[in-house]
Amino acid sequence: MDSSRRRVLQLLGLSSLALAARPVLNAFAKEAGPAEAPEPVTKPNAKALTAKQWAMVIDTRQFESVDDVEPLVEACDSIHNVPHLNNKNHEIKWIWETHYHNAFPGKAARFVSEEVEHRPFIVLCNHCENPPCVRACPTKATWKRESDGIVLMDFHRCIGCRFCMAACPFGARSFNYRNPRPFIREVNKKFPTRMKGVVEKCNFCVERLAVGQLPACVEVSEGKLAFGDLYDPNSEVRELIRTHYTIRRKQTLGTEPSVYYIV
Amino acid sequence: MKDKKFIISGVIIFLIIAAFPFWYNRGKAAPAPELELTPTAKAAKECVRSTEYMKAEHMKLLDVWRHSVVRHGDRIYVSPSGKEYNMSLSNTCLDCHSNKAEFCDRCHNYSSVRPYCWDCHIDNPKENT
Numbered sequence: 001m002d003s004s005r006r007r008v009l010q011l012l013g014l015s016s017l018a019l020a021a022r023p024v025l026n027a028f029a030k031e032a033g034p035a036e037a038p039e040p041v042t043k044p045n046a047k048a049l050t051a052k053q054w055a056m057v058i059d060t061r062q063f064e065s066v067d068d069v070e071p072l073v074e075a076c077d078s079i080h081n082v083p084h085l086n087n088k089n090h091e092i093k094w095i096w097e098t099h100y101h102n103a104f105p106g107k108a109a110r111f112v113s114e115e116v117e118h119r120p121f122i123v124l125c126n127h128c129e130n131p132p133c134v135r136a137c138p139t140k141a142t143w144k145r146e147s148d149g150i151v152l153m154d155f156h157r158c159i160g161c162r163f164c165m166a167a168c169p170f171g172a173r174s175f176n177y178r179n180p181r182p183f184i185r186e187v188n189k190k191f192p193t194r195m196k197g198v199v200e201k202c203n204f205c206v207e208r209l210a211v212g213q214l215p216a217c218v219e220v221s222e223g224k225l226a227f228g229d230l231y232d233p234n235s236e237v238r239e240l241i242r243t244h245y246t247i248r249r250k251q252t253l254g255t256e257p258s259v260y261y262i263v
Numbered sequence: 264m265k266d267k268k269f270i271i272s273g274v275i276i277f278l279i280i281a282a283f284p285f286w287y288n289r290g291k292a293a294p295a296p297e298l299e300l301t302p303t304a305k306a307a308k309e310c311v312r313s314t315e316y317m318k319a320e321h322m323k324l325l326d327v328w329r330h331s332v333v334r335h336g337d338r339i340y341v342s343p344s345g346k347e348y349n350m351s352l353s354n355t356c357l358d359c360h361s362n363k364a365e366f367c368d369r370c371h372n373y374s375s376v377r378p379y380c381w382d383c384h385i386d387n388p389k390e391n392t
Binding site: 040041042043044045048143145147148152154155156187189190192193194195206210211 | 324327328329331333334335336337338339340341349350353354379382383384385
């Protein structure tokens, strides 16, 4: 190929022309192609309740028998489509009733006040401030929400390994060994069910807080349960904790449960 | 090149066999499914986004919704037209499109897509209520 001065100059001229034409061509390309989708805009509901760390205070003195507990459990189960399986090994529990010595192992003395011993104790996920289940999860399907401290679950991401169940010292998590759908008494069509192979637990009624409602169990408890922000010194829960002697489950493990019991 | 005729006939036979699915099924392609809109969906005229966008990108939009609601707790979606929607598959999408069988399933079956939404999400909130 001959590389005369004239040829080189010609090439240089042509390349600079091509560079100058690029933005014009780009503009044409944009016009012809599909309109670019704008970034999706999402925001929280204006009515949503917020806190730094949601907490619950359970006044166990006001619970005399299982009849006092039943409506709370029923409210939760019906809202969240919690199935009722007869096989104890397959049971799904969000909130349930247990004995003092099961709720507070290590705290029960040999001889305990009879009244306390026979009281039904309500237990649920403690939404710990230092949740061991979250550290155990290999897929980040469960996490502690920064905004309000609720330990949440993403059922889409849960692979059913059950490490979280092994890690939770409170037995607050249940595994769906079977398809739960046939065992739901009455399906609440506003809330999804779960499927076989995922873990589930109490979500502190996150879907109700998001629209400005208190958790279902708190609402039907008629004041036996209090709910509020643990880090707001003027909240109802802080007031109750300040004025009453409260205990928490397995406090020595250092998970910092957010559910307090007045005994 | 004395095997020329064997090679050429071999190649022709191979091409015929390789092209068999194409000429055998010619003209037998299943027609694209007709989607049925419920009266509510028809009355609303536009979905949360334009029809073209929804046809092509609804799965991506649903992913955005899922991520926003489940992981961030933001439950309101603001559409480009400024309208606000509660991001919920069962309570918003299927409120209008309450005919899952004629709306979702038809297309999904045609394109052989099997979304697992309905393993958990309730497919028709208006059914039997």
